Structure formats: C-alpha cells, structure tokens
Amino acid sequence: MAALEQPTPQPEVLLAVEDVTLSFGGVQAIKNVSFDIHKGEIRAIIGPNGAGKTSMLNVINGFYHPQQGTIWFKGVERSEMRPYVAASQGVSRTFQNIALFRGMSTLDNIMTGRVTKMNKNIFWQALHLGPARAEEIEHRAKVEEVIDFLEIQHIRRTPVGRLPYGLQKRVELARALAAEPELLLLDEPMAGMNLEEKEDMSRFVLDVNEQFGTTIALIEHDMAVVMDLSTRVVVLDHGELIADGTPDEVSANQKVIDAYLGVAHD
Amino acid sequence: MFYRETGQYRTDYASDQQILNLPQDKWAMALLLAVAFLVVPLLINDYWANAILLPFLIYSMAALGLNILTGYCGQVSLGTGGFMAVGAYAAYKLMTAFPGLDLTIVVLFAGFVTAAVGTVFGLPSLRIKGFYLAVATLAAQFFLVWLFNKVPWFFNYSATGMISAPARTAFGLEVSGPQAPIWAKYLFCLTLVTVFALIAKNITRGRIGRMWMAIRDMDIAAELIGVRPLWSKLSAFAVSSFYVGMAGAMLFAVWLGAVEPTEAFGITVSFNVLFMVIIGGLGSILGSFLGAGFLVLLPILLKSVLVGGLAMTVATAKHVELVLLGSLIILFLIAEPHGLNRLWQITKEKLRLWPFPY
Ligand SMILES: Nc1ncnc2c1ncn2[C@@H]1O[C@H](COP(=O)(O)OP(=O)(O)O)[C@@H](O)[C@H]1O
Ligand SMILES: [Mg+2]
Numbered sequence: 001m002a003a004l005e006q007p008t009p010q011p012e013v014l015l016a017v018e019d020v021t022l023s024f025g026g027v028q029a030i031k032n033v034s035f036d037i038h039k040g041e042i043r044a045i046i047g048p049n050g051a052g053k054t055s056m057l058n059v060i061n062g063f064y065h066p067q068q069g070t071i072w073f074k075g076v077e078r079s080e081m082r083p084y085v086a087a088s089q090g091v092s093r094t095f096q097n098i099a100l101f102r103g104m105s106t107l108d109n110i111m112t113g114r115v116t117k118m119n120k121n122i123f124w125q126a127l128h129l130g131p132a133r134a135e136e137i138e139h140r141a142k143v144e145e146v147i148d149f150l151e152i153q154h155i156r157r158t159p160v161g162r163l164p165y166g167l168q169k170r171v172e173l174a175r176a177l178a179a180e181p182e183l184l185l186l187d188e189p190m191a192g193m194n195l196e197e198k199e200d201m202s203r204f205v206l207d208v209n210e211q212f213g214t215t216i217a218l219i220e221h222d223m224a225v226v227m228d229l230s231t232r233v234v235v236l237d238h239g240e241l242i243a244d245g246t247p248d249e250v251s252a253n254q255k256v257i258d259a260y261l262g263v264a265h266d
Numbered sequence: 267m268f269y270r271e272t273g274q275y276r277t278d279y280a281s282d283q284q285i286l287n288l289p290q291d292k293w294a295m296a297l298l299l300a301v302a303f304l305v306v307p308l309l310i311n312d313y314w315a316n317a318i319l320l321p322f323l324i325y326s327m328a329a330l331g332l333n334i335l336t337g338y339c340g341q342v343s344l345g346t347g348g349f350m351a352v353g354a355y356a357a358y359k360l361m362t363a364f365p366g367l368d369l370t371i372v373v374l375f376a377g378f379v380t381a382a383v384g385t386v387f388g389l390p391s392l393r394i395k396g397f398y399l400a401v402a403t404l405a406a407q408f409f410l411v412w413l414f415n416k417v418p419w420f421f422n423y424s425a426t427g428m429i430s431a432p433a434r435t436a437f438g439l440e441v442s443g444p445q446a447p448i449w450a451k452y453l454f455c456l457t458l459v460t461v462f463a464l465i466a467k468n469i470t471r472g473r474i475g476r477m478w479m480a481i482r483d484m485d486i487a488a489e490l491i492g493v494r495p496l497w498s499k500l501s502a503f504a505v506s507s508f509y510v511g512m513a514g515a516m517l518f519a520v521w522l523g524a525v526e527p528t529e530a531f532g533i534t535v536s537f538n539v540l541f542m543v544i545i546g547g548l549g550s551i552l553g554s555f556l557g558a559g560f561l562v563l564l565p566i567l568l569k570s571v572l573v574g575g576l577a578m579t580v581a582t583a584k585h586v587e588l589v590l591l592g593s594l595i596i597l598f599l600i601a602e603p604h605g606l607n608r609l610w611q612i613t614k615e616k617l618r619l620w621p622f623p624y
Contacts (some may be wrong), residue, residue, distance in 0.1 A: 063490060089494030099487035101480050103549060111473075113478050116492035118473045122501070128468035133280075136472055140279040175491065 003109055013072070014215050015060065015183060020069030022239075027224040030066065031239040037183070038119055042209050042216045044230035044247070046223075048259065051236040053219045060217070061093055062086035074182075088116040092176040093185035096219075098168050102161040106171050109160055110146060113178030114139045114146045118147035125206070144180055149211075150174050150204060166197040170204070176210065184208065186218045190225060198225065205229055223251065284469055302456055307449040315448045320521040322562045323455040329542040330459075330466050331509025337548035338470055339502035341391050341483025343530045345403035347535035348410030349387075349507050351527050352380045353514030355420050361442075361519065369436040373458060373515045380511020381504040383410075387467055388503025392496055407536055409416070414527040430524035444517045451520050458516065462509060466492050467551045469505065478502050479549070510539075541591065545598050547607030556606040564591070568616035 016036040022029050030052045037043045040189055045053050060071065062083045071078040073089065092113070101109050118139060124132035147153055150170055155163060160171055169189060176184055189205065189255040190198045208214050220226050226233060226247060233250040235243040237259040243250050250256055286292045310319065328346060335341050356379035360372050387406040391399050414420050421429050433443025440446040441454040469475055481489035489495050502606045518525050525531070538561060545559020565587055572583040602608055 047306060061490060063486075082494075083490045084492045084494050087490065092491060095487060095490075099490075101483035101488070104476070104479050104482050108476055108479070109513070112476045112488075113491060115473065115477060115480075120473070120503075122469065122474060124470050125472045125474055126465040128472065133473060140283070144279075179491065202482045216563050 006151045009063070011041070013037070014039040014074065015217075017056075017060070018070045018072070020056075020059060020071070022052075022059055022064055022066045026243075027214075028239050030059065030236075032069075033236070033239070033241045034069075035234045035241060035244055037215060037217055038231070039215055040213055041231040042205070042218055042229050045217060045219045045228045046221070046226060046233060046250075047236035050238075051211045052239040053236055054187055055153060056236065057093060057187055057217065057219065060183075061091045061185060064169075074184065084116070089178065090178040090179075090182035091185065092181035092183075094169070094176050094187060094189055096187040096191065098165075098172060100160045100168055100172055100175070102144075103159065104158050105159055106152060106163070106174075107143065107147075107156045109171055110143045110174045110178045111139065113175035116179060142180075146174050146177050149177070149207070164180065166193055167202075169197075169201065173204065177214075183217045184214050186216060186219040186220075188219050188221065190220060190222060196219075198222065199239040202229060227251070283471075299460070302460075303453070307453055310449050311454055312448055313450050314437065316458055316521070317566060318562060319452055320455060322559055323452075323459045324517045324521055325539065325542060325558040325562060326555045327455075327459050327462065327516065328510050328513035328539045329546060329558045330463060331506045331511075331513060331552065332539050333476070333543045333546075333548065333550070333554045334466060334470070334509065335502050335506035337543055337550065337553075338475060339350070339411070339478035339499065339506075340485075341388070341499060341502060342396065342400040343403040343506075344400050344533070344536045344540065345387060345406040345410070346510055346539040347531040347533060348407040349380050349384055349510040350514030350517060350535060351410050351414050351531035352383050352507075353377065353511030354518035354525060354531065355429065355527075356380065356511065357416055357515035357519050358422075358431070359420070361432055361434055365432070365434075367434070369434045369441050369454070369519065371456075372434070372519070373512050376515035377508040377512040380514070381508040382509020384510070385500050385504045388500055388507075391499045391503065404533075404585075407533055411527050411531060414531075426526075428526045429518065431519040434519070440542075442523070443525065455516055455520055458512065463551055463555070466509070474498075474501065484548075484602065541595055544595060544603075545605050547605030548603060550604070550607035552610070553605050553607030556610070560593075560606065 013036045018034050020030055020033050021077070033052075033056070045056060047053055055064060060067050062078075062081045062085060065080050101112065104112070118135055120132040120135045124130055147156060150173060152167065152170055152174060155167060155171070160168060163171065173186070173189060186205065190201050193201060205216065205218065206229060209216055218226075218230060230247055232245060233243075233247050234241060235250055235253070235256050242255045242259055243253045245253070286295055306319070313497055328350060332343060332346050335343055353376040355371050356376040359376055360367060361369075387403065390402040394402060415427065421427055431442045433440055433445055435441065436454050439450045439454070441450050470478070477488070477493045480491075480493050481495060481498045485495060488498075514531065517530065522530065542557035543554065543560045544557070545560055546555065547553025568590070569580070569589050572578045572586055573580055578586070598605055
C-alpha cells in the first residue's frame with residue numbers, strides 16, 4: 001500500500017533537514033545529515049541503537065540545537081528555539097521511554113496535550129466561569145474525540161501510573177494527538193509490545209495518517225512494521241545517513257543490510 | 267450501600283467537570299459550610315478560637331499556598347515562614363498608613379506584595395531543583411526574617427521591634443485589635459479561607475493546574491509538548507506566595523495581634539507548614555486542610571493525654587510530640603506520599619462497595 005500512495009507528482013516538503021551535525025562533547029551523534037519529510041507521508045527513521053535517531057527527533061522539535069546545519073519547517077528556516085515554540089508551531093511527539101505525567105489521570109494527561117491551544121487567563125480560571133469554563137468544555141470535547149479514536153474510554157479517570165505498559169504508550173500517543181499536530185514524531189511507539197499490541201498501534205498510526213492527514217516521522221526497529229507503514233525510510237548508522245528511499249529500496253541496500261539488518265536486535 | 271455512584275449519570279462535560287459531582291458529596295459539603303458559618307459563630311469562645319479554629323484556618327491558608335508550589339508544581343520551599351512575614355509586614359505597613367482601609371483589602375494587598383517577593387525568590391527554580399532549590403528558599407527564609415528584624419522602617423521604628431495590629435474593620439465589623447469580637451475574627455478568616463480554597467481548586471483543576479503538574483511529574487516532557495517552564499514555575503511561586511502572604515497577614519492582624527518576626531515566622535513555621543502538606547497530602551486541596559487540622563490538633567491532644575492523663579512534664583510531652591511527628595512524617599513519606607487525603611479517598615472507595623466488597 002505504500003507503493004500506491006508514494007508517487008504523488010510534486011510532493012510538498014513539510015520539513016527539511018539540511019547538513020545537520022550535532023555533537024555532545026566529543027561524541028558526534030549526527031554527522032552532516034540531510035533529508036526531508038513530505039506533507040502527508042509516514043517517514044520511517046531506522047538504524048541500530050545509538051545511531052542518532054532519537055537525537056534527530058530532538059533536533060527537529062528544538063530540544064537540541066545542532067552545531068551546524070539548517071532546519072526548514074513549512075518553508076521557513078527555523079531559528080534556534082525552545083521546544084515549546086516548536087510545539088506551538090505544530091510539532092508534537094511521543095518518547096522512547098514513556099514520559100507521561102504519572103501523577104495525573106489519563107484525561108488530564110491528554111488535556112495537557114492541548115496546552116498550546118488554551119490561553120484564558122488566571123482570573124477566569126480562578127472563578128472557573130465565563131471564558132475559562134467555555135474553553136475547558138470546548139477542549140474537553142476535542143480530547144474526547146481523541147479518546148474515542150484511540151479506544152481508551154475505559155481508562156479516562158485512571159492515574160496513568162497504574163496503567164499497563166501498552167496502554168501507557170497509547171495514552172502518550174493520545175496526548176500528542178490532542179495537540180492536533182501537523183508533524184507527529186513517534187519514537188519507537190511499539191517497542192516492548194506484544195504482537196497484538198503492535199498490530200493495534202500500527203493500525204492507529206495508519207488511521208491517524210489517513211483520517212487526519214497528519215505527517216508522521218516514525219522511529220521503529222521492527223522491519224515488518226516499517227515496511228507496512230512507511231512511505232519512505234531514512235537509515236542512520238553511527239550518526240551518518242547511509243540510505244534514503246522506499247522501504248523496498250532501503251531493504252535491498254547492501255550498506256543497510258550490513259549496518260542494520262545484519263545486526264541482531266531485540 | 268449509602269454512598270453510591272451508580273445510577274447517577276453525568277450527561278455533559280460541564281457537569282462532569284464539577285468539583286463535587288455526586289449529590290451526597292454536595293450535601294456533605296453544604297452541611298459542613300452551614301455548620302461552619304452559622305452554628306460555630308454562636309458557640310465559639312476564646313479558647314476554641316485562639317487555640318484551635320483561628321490557627322487551623324490560617325495554617326490551612328498557608329498549607330494551600332505551599333501545596334500549590336510543592337504539591338502541584340513540585341518545587342520544594344523552606345521559605346514559607348519568611349513569606350508569611352512578608353504578608354504580615356505588608357499588612358502592618360498598610361494598616362498603619364491607611365487606618366480607614368477595610369482589612370479584606372489589606373489582606374489581599376499583603377497577598378499581592380508577597381506574590382511579587384515570592385516570584386523574585388522563585389527565579390532560582392529556573393536553574394536549580396530539589397535539594398538545591400530547598401537550600402535557596404531556606405536562604406530566603408533567613409534573609410527575610412533578618413530584614414524585618416534589622417530595618418526599623420518595617421516596624422515603624424517601634425522600641426520593641428515588634429509590630430502590633432491596630433483595630434480595623436472588614437465590611438463594618440471590627441476584626442482586628444483586642445476589642446474585636448472573637449466570632450467576627452473567626453468569620454473573617456473562615457470566609458477568606460473558603461473563598462480562596464475554592465479558587466485554588468479552580469486553578470488547579472484547569473489549564474494552569476495541569477501545567478504545574480506536568481512540570482512536577484516530568485519537566486522535560488512538559489516543555490516538549492508545549493508547557494513553558496519559566497511561566498509555569500514563576501506563576502506557581504506567585505500564586506503560592508499570594509496564599510502564604512495572606513496567611514501571614516491574617517496570623518498577625520487577626521489571630522496573634524502582635525508578632526516578633528524570629529518567633530512568629532521562623533524556620534519552625536516553614537517546617538510545620540511543610541509537614542502539614544506532606545501529612546495532609548501533596549497535590550490536594552482537601553489535604554491542605556486535613557494536614558493543618560492534624561498539626562494544630564496533635565499538640566493539644568497529646569498535651570492533654572500526656573500531661574493531663576499520664577502526668578508527664580510539659581517538656582517531656584514536647585519531646586514525645588517531636589518524636590511522634592518525625593515518625594509520622596517518615597511513615598507518610600514512605601508508605602503514603604499522598605497523605606491523609608489519600609486515606610480519605612480509600613475510605614470513600616471502600617464505602618462505595620460496602621457492604622459487599624466484591
Ligand atoms: N544528552 C546526551 N549527552 C551525551 N550523549 C548523548 C546524548 N544523547 C544522545 N547521546 C549519544 O548520541 C548517540 C545517539 O544517541 P540516540 O540519538 O539516542 O540514538 P538512537 O535513538 O538511534 O538509539 C549515542 O552515542 C548517545 O550516547
Ligand atoms: Mg532512541
């Protein structure tokens with residue numbers, strides 16, 4: 001199905017990474033990497049552990065500032081910015097290690113995902129009247145749509161710390177979706193899941209992409225999942241981009257086979 | 267069987283978002299407020315007011331404030347005593363400069379002044395966390411108390427260095443000074459605490475409260491999804507200090523009437539309010555009240571049992587109290603970090619299932 005969606009004549013570039021280099025002290029996590037993400041596609045980023053995938057997402061949403069290179073988002077060159085600015089411009093994400101707000105309920109976690117869209121001031125909040133109350137109800141309705149979409153109605157009130165791992169991952173996706181992102185960054189959303197959970201999550205990722213038209217950057221180790229979901233694949237190894245193409249092209253690439261597919265992953 | 271949730275459906279988000287959405291909870295709250303506002307003022311006497319009710323209300327206000335900062339936003343503070351002093355001195359300066367001013371305005375003004383001071387002392391929280399922040403707020407505590415001792419302008423150059431509250435009115439009732447009727451003092455504090463508890467509940471259950479809790483639970487993730495750390499932390503310091511400042515103003519103007527900063531607002535006060543928040547329940551409005559009630563009542567009960575019942579000396583009883591308090595803090599921190607509030611919730615959950623636990 002990836003093959004059917006792919007050949008749009010002139011794809012619009014939503015995000016472009018140009019010649020980005022990021023280092024931590026002596027360690028070069030990303031070396032002169034360039035690639036782009038088309039509007040509406042599911043772009044997989046793969047590579048062995050330590051290849052620089054998570055660092056790449058952190059660069060894209062403004063958490064790390066690369067020493068070199070430029071990032072274009074929606075046709076505008078991005079200046080150095082704080083992550084919350086990227087978030088308010090339409091980039092949202094999930095994390096490799098679950099980063100939910102453990103002391104809050106599922107509902108509050110997802111409501112927090114809409115933080116960039118809410119702005120009624122503290123005086124209205126204090127009274128819980130007028131604009132603040134209307135805002136809360138309006139956004140609650142939006143959040144309930146996400147809850148229905150991801151089929152997590154039954155855990156709405158549960159403190160997220162009590163949820164099993166698979167559901168926590170799903171709540172994290174819900175929190176990211178609640179922001180109605182233009183670009184959704186998913187860092188190993190299926191890691192540690194059993195087959196059934198993986199299938200559910202794959203279905204959700206596809207549905208998000210198809211129903212909302214959300215552009216997705218997906219880090220994933222399971223090649224079967226990558227082949228199924230993604231339009232195009234970027235392969236990183238030791239911080240370098242070693243291949244970029246359709247899933248079929250990439251999996252036939254000898255460099256990739258050596259670097260990635262040859263290496264055992266769990 | 268009496269405490270039921272089933273059969274009571276909420277049909278829209280507005281009613282789902284109510285603070286108390288079970289009718290029995292609403293009735294219980296209404297009854298409690300009716301007793302507090304209508305019955306207690308008729309029965310109140312000096313002992314009850316000065317030993318229990320006023321300290322309970324005022325420390326509840328302080329605990330609400332610290333709970334906003336520590337319980338909701340995760341920023342530790344040992345400066346509560348110092349910030350209460352700011353509220354008290356702001357109130358004193360305003361009361362003496364403008365004798366005709368309603369005490370309600372004075373207390374609110376004290377809150378705003380303390381909010382400003384608290385925000386400044388909250389600036390280090392943008393860089394440091396946990397233990398180091400606690401040390402920074404401890405420095406604020408000592409600095410503020412030192413300041414109010416040292417600079418005569420704050421105590422209007424009085425010979426003793428103490429400040430004492432002149433008689434002032436609120437809504438036409440005399441609520442400060444030695445002649446003020448005790449029921450009026452009580453009602454004044456009760457009204458302020460009730461209103462501001464409701465406000466705290468509203469703020470913490472909405473957007474701002476969620477931002478605070480997000481910072482508390484995982485600050486990096488919070489920032490990555492769009493929460494502004496600077497704004498969130500400083501607003502928590504501001505709102506928290508507002509409450510603590512009002513508590514300080516009430517403590518000075520209404521309850522004690524005359525204070526000396528080292529004693530009334532020393533480090534012991536900071537720790538006491540922190541203990542209230544921990545024992546009552548971090549991140550809970552109700553817990554702030556439970557904790558304040560517990561810490562106000564504990565010494566009184568212990569004293570009557572140990573000194574009255576077991577004929578211990580007062581000094582020994584005081585030691586027993588400290589040991590007991592210390593053990594309780596450790597117990598709560600380890601076994602039930604959500605404090606008395608959590609125990610109450612569990613009781614309610616059990617009540618819901620009773621008498622058929624399965
Ligand atoms: N904050 C950091 N400080 C120092 N080194 C880091 C940091 N984040 C990542 N790295 C290093 O950068 C490299 C890439 O890491 P990462 O992006 O997490 O890889 P991946 O997600 O592909 O497994 C690794 O060598 C890692 O140790
Ligand atoms: Mg990673």
